Amino acid sequence: MQNNEVLRMRGICKSFLGVRALNNVDFTLRKGEIHALMGENGAGKSTLIKVLTGVYEKDGGSITVEGKDAHIRSPQDAQKAGISTVYQEITLCPNLTVAENMFIGRTKGALVNWKEREKRTAEILDSLGIPARPRQELSGCSLAVQQMVAIARAVDMQCKVLILDEPTSSLDEKEVEMLFGLMRDLKSRGVGIIFVTHFLEQVYAVSDRITVLRNGELVGEYVAEELPQVELVAKMMGKDLKDLADLEQVGVKNAGEKDMVYEAENLSSTEARPFGFHIRRGEVNGFTGLLGSGRSESVRAVFGADRVTGGTVKMNGKSVRITNPHEAMKAGIGYLPEDRKRDGIIADLSVRENIILALQVMRGFFHPMSRKEMEQFADEYIKALQIKTASQETPVGSLSGGNQQKVILARWLLTHPEYLILDEPTRGIDVGTKLEIQKLVLKLAEDDVSVTFISSEIEEMLRVCSRLIVMRDRKIVGELTGDDLTQATVMKTIAGGEQ
């Protein structure tokens, strides 16, 4: 058994400014094993990964790779020890070619042999079945291919430990399957893989073992087959199953025949093909489909986030012009964007300023709020949404992902929108906060706010939406309500009846 261990971390400790992020954590990885690392946000997963990859220096504990002590102080040290990482955000250079990205930073000698590099790259890409060309500039490849290039690079470095940090977040199902194929292939070659993800089904699809962390401490290591999904969630949350039961109770509400709030006909933007769509008061509906099916692009068109190129829009029966976000906001629409970091938060501004931003913009350039008013609003929403922040003046960028999302939610709730669009509000967020957000959505619907909810997790959509609009290849291909709202039907519609 001992010989089979490729990585052994013992008693790892790490603190930031006196706050314990990791407390005496053990982790073991065996040869040819896919090992899922699970935990809520703030459980210490990413800290552990960063200690292992040399981004952070550990305060205490030991790391051995294949029985030898490994002193990892920088990413280079980690690479030398045979530990490679592929991050959720592609960490390659977009301005270089695929071949260069494969080899840069790890070759010996001062010169670059382009021919050799390109030949080797072609071989590797071929053997792993990655659809890219060596001389292609990386920025010309799709995200999935870029990710695979990153993995190919790691594989070619003869890594013993491959860390995949949320690799599937921006991939569609087909691409995820491709990635899983690649992972299984690597596993059979004896590579130990650490797999970090938020998607429970994916964990069970590929993992052999699961290690769970909570609040910076080790909960335990389990064989995947012996740990039911519900128990895993319970272990991650460290709660009884009470809250999970709550989750099941969240029922689907039917808006019935209330008035139309928003109607669009032949709406199109530079990114979205013409489509028609409507929502009633107090209704929660959802756009579903694979990534790239046009679901995000459609709601962006509704909000005027991309340039609108045609169509007619009515709010409460009256026709309005919505070609940019400002007009959408005035019409009473709010939009929580898909990419929180890029489009949502203003990282360096305080929690207070982030919360009041949209309301302030709606009031107008010449009507600034008083400081006191801002503080009252911020206080109110920090309490209402239980946003965990040291103070109102903390820069929002220093909060955890879930709390950042709550700040953006607070921003839009403060404008009292009639119609709120939430694009992936629960992505990359711990289970507890996820639940809070789902409950909040249903509460909003009770208060007659219309909500469009988008999520990659169909289960979650089924839980909150009373109507699902299914998209494929940038077209609406179906609308499901009532009894059709089952996982099987949704899947079938998404896939086009072929499955």
Place this chain on the structure above:
Amino acid sequence: MSTAGKQKRERLTDAQLLMTISICIFVFMYAAAMIFMGGGFLKTQQLFDLLNDNAALIIISCALTIVMIGGGINISVGGVIGLTVMAGALFLNAHSDGGPFSIVLTFLLAVGIGLAFGLLQGFLVSHLEIQPFIVTLAGMFLARGLTTMLSVNPVSVSHSDFSALVKTKIQIAFLGYTAKNGNLIPAKLEIGAVTAVAVVILVYLMLRYTKFGRNIYAIGGNQGSALTLGINVRRTRFYSYLISGLLSGLAGFVFLMHKPAGNASVAMRSEMDAIASSIIGGTLLTGGVGNVIGTFFGTMILATIQKIIALSPLNASWWQDMASGAMLGVFILLQSVVLSQRGRGRMGLPSWLKFRKE
């Protein structure tokens, strides 16, 4: 997500495209000058003179291109030229009987001053992470201040061996022309011009075929990624400033060989010309994109415009300034439009800001 077709030939990269544009414009402009202005432009010597007169500028433009590809900037290059020219002139005058050896020492002095500036600025930028604009701005003040400390008054070099070196020109007979009196006048190229061309070639090879050169592109493209790819970002950045310092020192020596006189206003504002040359040649200030061959043609474009105005009835310094400014403006707009028409997400533009073809 891009669904680009699978054509066999890779399309031009941004840098290649921008470089191609600037080469075409140079050729077009020079041809137009030959047709409409004739005279000197029909002689090879005119082209050579552009090289002779702008050798130092070509070298510092290369220095700028290197740091700009790495995502930085260096506006001390002109100041360093001024300082090395002044220091070199004073040194040569102090050793006017030193023979050829003192010329070697002057060369080492010039390169040493450049290296010292590169060392200091590289350390401040890469290890203390201070914004390069501020660091090299202070570097420029320092260099200009030291120049006037050395001498407020202009200093002419009087050193027989050095004067001989200044007069040494490479004569190429078959590119020459026959004067009215029947004498064959060969085309003359100065040592500085040859040095500048050699620098362009060497820097091109360095950027293309050495690990260090590719690392500069990587840190300019995405510094965070470069770090996780195992590139020593600090060291790469440090050496890029060191090399640009070294090249500015070398440019100072080349300048001295072209005009052997020190003066407080030598190479005044040439850093901006060098930046303009790099941009016209297709280097982006955002980093990661650029090519030193393009930079060479960028310098030549600016030089040709100056020459055309100088030979036209508009000959006046303000017209030259305005023409250069207008040219720079045209190129900047052209690049902005060309790059955005290609509709890439690479420049970090959010999709809503890109120009699109309907």
Place this chain on the structure above:
Amino acid sequence: MSVPVKRKKASGLSQLIIPLVALGLLLLFNLIRDPGFYSVSIAVNNAGNPVLSGNMISIIDSASELAIIAMGMTLVTAACGGQDISVGAVGAIAGAVFVKVVFAFESITAGALLAGLAACILGAVLFKLFNGTLVAVFRIQPMIATLILYSCGRSIAYWINGDATPQISSPILSAVGMTIPGIPVPTPIFLVILTGLLMMLLFRVTNTRLYTQTVGINQGAARLNGINPVRIKLLSFVLLGVCVAVAAVIGIARLGNLSHKTILADIEMDAILAVAIGGNNLGGGRFRLSGSILGAYIIQMLTTTLYAMNVATVNVKAYKAIVIIVIVVAGSPVVKARLSALLNRVRPGGAAGLRGVS
């Protein structure tokens, strides 16, 4: 679950620590060196009016143009994440417009001067809008976009007036440039205060500050919250244009003439330095005008101190560069982190003792 919500009023003030310490050290240095440095006396000027004179008065007076331009520069830096290097050149253009319009009247009356001022502001704003359009609409880096006017702006100024140094004198103008009869404090000081108050008023009655910071930090998100980033960037350039015009008029009024080559010479570099010394991030986002104004006075204080120490004019630049390097090194994130780590080790929990360093 109770969530602690604390209020911290003094947020962001920490960015002023370094500039305040630098200013304090300069004041202390002068106090030790020569307490007479601070003496203020009442003299009588040529026109027979009493005026305050003394080093401190002259520092605060002569930093006026810099302080005013630094305010505008701060806004452009914050909104666009880059710097405008054409403020001096556009100041020359604005000055030329001012002189041209004033001369169009038969005599230099208050009305003529007002018309001149209006035209001057309009001219500066138009040229800044040109810069702003390149930056905001065509998404060109501010430094590159303003490089065009940097290289040809002063030539345009020359071209407008066709005379190298037009003389312009009037009692009103000298009241603006020097002192108003009966008030012993130089007028430019009041103009800085007025500009500062107007800026504060602007921040009070509009959302300029919040919008500018938002756009500077994340313009994609700003747009999704209904802010038009193009307008905010243009606004920052317009405000900078007004600042430049005011500074240009002060500059002309001081000397009673306009020299297109020397008016506001090199002020772009000093203004950028002032912004950086004031602890503002040159990459845009959060800003503090008070920091930049402080930076402007530090730069002027430094120059005057050096003069008072009998450092030759030509050498001032070099010493200035060294002090500036020291200040930016002390303010660099790496050094700050090291220092606070060191302080924590020496005296746990005692990060407040940052005074003794730098």
